Amino acid sequence: MASIEVHVNKARVFCEKKGARFTSLREKVYALLLQQEGAIGAYELLDSLKLSEPGAKPATVYRTLDFLLEFGLVHKLESTNAFVACHHFDCNHPVQFLICDSCGEVQEIQSEGLKETLNKQAQSVGFNVIKQTIEAHGLCISCK
């Protein structure tokens, strides 16, 4: 597994290529998320961030997360209100999550088939999909 630094550098290049600034705050938050096993809530993230940024407030974290979400560097798990770093933001992939309710591990999968199936179902009733949320809860291979 590649080190955190490698991903952070990749993210910086990615942002700069898009004309966005990968500020120190954004870098720190992204690095914290990469360090994390599984997903982490915004306020837990805030607590970690405060170690290096004592003045950080909820708005600080949410603004930073908004940026990271917009550029696909981070995903939000809607079913747990938690955030998880994305390791391959540069391929424009569909995203689905497998969330282990026992150990908290979050596995990201990219199934075009799943995306297509949902799109087709939606189209069959005239619905035009813009964004999908697909999350499965259950037990990962090491917990079951």
Add this chain to the structure above:
Amino acid sequence: MASIEVHVNKARVFCEKKGARFTSLREKVYALLLQQEGAIGAYELLDSLKLSEPGAKPATVYRTLDFLLEFGLVHKLESTNAFVACHHFDCNHPVQFLICDSCGEVQEIQSEGLKETLNKQAQSVGFNVIKQTIEAHGLCISCK
């Protein structure tokens, strides 16, 4: 479309068959959800409930919703933190939602195929799915 009363009665019979009490509070909350176009947040629901139950508190609503969720009479939309009545709780169906970001309409679909596709994807990495959350945001047929 069948009247609300019909659904409420069906729900009562369903609960009693399972040995659960369909109390007046539960009935009222379920009826309020049935009346609703689309989904509704817990606190908005609380405001409606207060018209007939002035003493209702957040805990009142959440306890009642927990009951309704457990018996499948109601679903929670994780991506909007809102709740929506289920009209066919007695068939043990998979559930997916199409949520119109323009008019707020929520359409429930039951695609075995979608469920199976996700299960297969999960199994291929050794993950055992217990509960799925599948929600699509976009534009419904009348809004696009």
Add this chain to the structure above:
DNA sequence: GATGTGCATGTATAGTATTCAGCCACAAAC
């Protein structure tokens, strides 16, 4: 140097959800 834009700060507040202690009604057990 003036100005515009994007980023950050600070404070407050809104919105969502749970905890915990105690009360009441009903039914089964004695």
Add this chain to the structure above:
DNA sequence: GTTTGTGGCTGAATACTATACATGCACATC
């Protein structure tokens, strides 16, 4: 017919999640 257990309800407090809005700062451009 009292006791006891269970499920449901109330009440108050609090925790957790997220946004709004006003202001300030830094840098690039003109």
